[in-house]
Amino acid sequence: MSKERSIREEEERRLSEALGVIERRLLKELSVLGERRGDVVGIRQEFWDDVTVNFSDATELGETWSSIVQQAELLAERERSHKVASTAASRLALQRDNPYFARIDFAEAGEGQADRIYIGRSTLVGDDGETFYVYDWRAPVSSLFYDHEPGPASYETPSGTIEGDLTLKRQFVIRGGVLKHVFDTEETIGDDILQAVLSERSDTSMKSIVATIQKEQNRIIRDEKHKLLVVQGAAGSGKTSAALQRIAYLLYRYRDTLTSEQIVLFSPNPVFKGYVSRVLPDLGEANMRQMTFRELIESRLGRRYEVEDLFSQTEALAAAEGTPDGEARERAARYKGSEHFFETVNRYLKRLEREGVRFRPLRFRKDTIVSAEETAERFYGVLGGENFGDRLVKTRRWLNERLDAWVESQLKEPWVEEAAELSDQEDIQRAYVELRREGGYREESFDDEDRISGLLLKRAAENAIAPLRKAVKGFRFMDPLATYGELFRSRTLFTACAPDGRLPLGYEWMAQRAEETLGRKTIDHEDATPLLYVMEALEGFRKVDGEVRHLFVDEAQDYSPFQAAFLRKRFPRARLTVLGDFNQAIYAQAEESGGFGGWTRLVPPEETEVWRLSTSYRSTEPIVRFSKRILKPEDAAGIAPFHRDGEPPRVAECGDGAELADRIAKDAAELLEAGYATIGIIAKTARECGNASAVIKERLADDVPVTLVTGGSANLPKGVSILPSYLSKGIEFDAVLVWDASGSRYGREQDRKLLYTVCTRALHVLRVYSLGVRSPFLPSGYEGDEE
Structure with a gap:
């Protein structure tokens, strides 16, 4: 029997054994899943049959509440158990198709016998709970497969470095539980495997690359030391794939302290979001939060203003190509994305702590309840000695007090009485309940009807000014649009805030454009991020973004330095992984000078790591060579095709x-x-x-x-x-x-x-x-x- 045949039979026996474990485990999980599904459906159908409902007195009410809570807790426990079984069954179904893709034999220093280690998307333990049939590709020992050729090798663990000898490195192609190919290799990842994978037809979603991770990609995936990871890679070099595997690795490595909700990926467009949405679930992990920069802008500005997106800006610039207005706007877009403008806005924000915030009046119909001038006097005068945040909170409290006083002054006005008379039975019932809660509505009392009437009057007035209350609660008594616009209304103000004391080229055109667009509350794309920054600085950055631990930015070359700095401000605790290719910088706002300066200046050099991926795996060699010739020779110099x-x-x-x-x-x-x-x-x-x-x-x-x-x-x-x-x-x-x-x-x-x-x-x-x-x-x- 040939050596190749002997190896294949050995590996087929091993695969059959692993598939047997998977089948038994899957049947068990499916059985549990069926039971839990039945439990959940039964509890939901019979929920109220098993609850004793009695509201006759306080004691019965308490027993009723306890009964409801008990049933709800039972339902929640069964639903949790159902979800766990469902997740396990899905993972095992994926393993049944392709349990593992590699084997390494590693003899730890001082140990005579080499351990056989099979590597796959997720761990598989035998029925005894001790035998490891498959190690997760993210386990420390699995890095041997990606980083080393046969011979002396080592890997890092939380407790230190493990050294030894890698005696075998073998790769598999398994489809539908059938062993298709076996390759022994002395390279980190064999070309035969890469050829097989890359020659497959495309799908409508991105695939996991855990079987073909290259050595340099593996280092990116497992980097835990740096606060900023910059990955500059040629088109098709696996930047995005490596980033998604990095997310999976981080969720595995820090599974007790990190959740998918604490990881955010910024995608270039909605199509791309859908394209990468299956990678993490296929690896057994929940998807991270994924958004486009456009969605971030829309979530904060879209309800107040009409905001142009990057694609509409691109179309507008293409339509105006070669015209004076088109050239002026392209220049404005580049400037408003620059670090110079970010620093100008930062200095302006410091100035706003002393003066300059524009306020909105609180008006109801034709009445001015609080004028903008009064609010400014309160903010900068009465409260001027306090810090900005405390002033905001105290100004909000003062405005609510002014609204309280105004409501009281309106209770006898005809419009309030007319509104109260339109109260329906539900409003009256709520007033009655409120009065009872306050100890009113006693049989011997003679003024209860008047008190209910008073409550209805007050509720009618409060309903009328509910939008004002909401605006005050959200700090919208400030006017960020007018405040931002001041930079383009006053040359003196702009030069005072500019770091070099100079106006940018084209300032007059920008000022005229700002007057036209901001005046009708339409926001050019190049103004959206600076305006949002001013708004966030005035109203406060959202707390939830401060809880994000890892921020990934794909196509980072398309972000302006201003946008990069803004994201750093918005996600202050997050470690950054940014991916891009300056040969694909296609938007006017992208930094002209090349490089990732807008990102690398956000984090100290000693906490930054820059990786360059030069080999293009996506396209065939003829396509890569053709595409390289489109670029300038100096830009194409670092791109190498994979031999396909x-x-x-x-x-x-x-x-x-x-x-x-x-x-x-x-x-x-x-x-x-x-x-x-x-x-x-x-x-x-x-x-x-x-x-x-x-x-x-x-x-x-x-x-x-x-x-x-x-x-x-x-x-x-x-x-x-x-x-x-x-x-x-x-x-x-x-x-x-x-x-x-x-x-x-x-x-x-x-x-x-x-x-x-x-x-x-x-x-x-x-x-x-x-x-x-x-x-x-x-x-x-x-x-x-x-x-």
């Missing part, structure tokens, strides 16, 4: 729009027929996508799924997706067809990185079409087959 062959990209110039649509529709149909599951047709803007969607649907069969992906889309479907360039960030497709990469669409220097980003979305096939002369950034020698 594929068809060369094609570039074709089309004579008119009909030919462009015909060729792309024909390619899409042929690629779907060839088995490619996801086809991305990527145009520069949303407007172009709308046109492309209409003409492509006309040319494809009715049963071909064609989806127009918009900024509000949350899921990436199979079939043909048509999307604008800026929504493709972080996504990958089996095949990418670039819609109109002509010189008129991608001709400016700032379009170079955008075109690079679009082309690097392709896993296996890339075809680029232009309407007329192609972009000057596209490399030559890739002409498609002309018909």
Whole structure:
């Protein structure tokens, strides 16, 4: 018998044994799950049958309450038990498909016998509770697989370094519980495994990479020392995958003190959110909180103002391309994202502690209850010697007292009496209950009806001013919009706050624009973060964000230095992991100078670690080499393709729009027929996508799924997706067809990185079409087959 055959039979026996344990455990959990489900349904159906209800006196009321609490606690316990069994069954079902992906044999120093260690997504212990069939990939010993070749090796544990000898390193491909491939390797991760995984067709969601984590990715995943981790990586180098595995590792490593709610991931767009949503559940962990920067802005500003998002700004700048207004706005967007402007706003906020906050009057109909001038006098005059936070709280209390006095003064006014007369039976019943609670409504009392009437009058007045009470409670007696706008109304104020005492280039245009937009309560995207910063500083940052322990920011190159600094202020306790590629910096607000200076200046150098991932694993080698040539040579120098062959990209110039649509529709149909599951047709803007969607649907069969992906889309479907360039960030497709990469669409220097980003979305096939002369950034020698 050959050695290979002997190894395979040995591993098949071991796999069968592990699958037997999984099957027994799964049947047990499913049995428990069925019992608990029945218990929960039964308790819910019979809840009130098992509760003794009696409200006749205080004693009976107490017994009734105890009975309700007892039943509720029983239900909660059964629901918890059901959830635990459900989670265990889901994990075991995943293990049944693919219990493990690697084996290492490790002999600890001083020990003669090497231990066989099988590594998978999660731990599997035998029926005896002691035999480890599978070690979780995040366990300390599992790092040997990622970091070492056979020979002397060591790994870190909480109690110290364990040294020894790695005698075997073996990898498996297991699908559906069947052993497909076995590889012995002397490399950290064998190329055979990588080739097998990377050659698979794309899916509509990102996959776990635990079987193919590279050595440098493993160090990123397991870093526990630094407060800031910066990962600069080429397109397709595994930045996001490593970040998601890092989240899973942290939840495993600190499972007693860290929850998924204390981890926040900022995604570039809603499509990407849906795309990565399955990675952590597939690893047996709950998803972290995930949001876009747009959602953060909307949650605080969206109810008060009409706020432009980044994609709308991008479309507006594209529409105004080459005009004086377009150039002026692009300059303003860059400046308002700069560290200079952040420091200017910081100095302005310090100044607001002494003077300058704009206040809103409290008005009811035509009456001014408290004027803005009175509130300012109270805040800066009477309370001027106290700190800002105490002044806010005491001003809020004083405003509520003024509202109390106003309510009392209105009780005999006709409008209050009219409102009270409209009280329904429920309002009257509530007044009666309130009066009884206060000791009123006794049979011998003669004024109870008057007291109920008084309560109804007061409630009518309070209901009328409820919005004012709510505004006061939320510190909205301040006007952050007017306060922020002052920076652009007063040249003197701006220069006094600027760190260099100078106005920025284009200040006059910014001032005029601010007067137009802020005056009608519409907020340009470049003003949204500075305005939110002013609002948060005035009203107080949310407490819940102070409890976040880890903050992950994907596509960090698209965040301005101002936004980076703002996030640091908003999540003050969080350790930061930021991921990006400055070759994909496609927005006006992105830092022009390159690098991650906006992030690295947030944390001391000794607490910062910068990693660079240069190998691109996503695309085939021909696609990577093609995409590199779009960039400037100095930007492309650090990008290395993984050796995976594929068809060369094609570039074709089309004579008119009909030919462009015909060729792309024909390619899409042929690629779907060839088995490619996801086809991305990527145009520069949303407007172009709308046109492309209409003409492509006309040319494809009715049963071909064609989806127009918009900024509000949350899921990436199979079939043909048509999307604008800026929504493709972080996504990958089996095949990418670039819609109109002509010189008129991608001709400016700032379009170079955008075109690079679009082309690097392709896993296996890339075809680029232009309407007329192609972009000057596209490399030559890739002409498609002309018909």
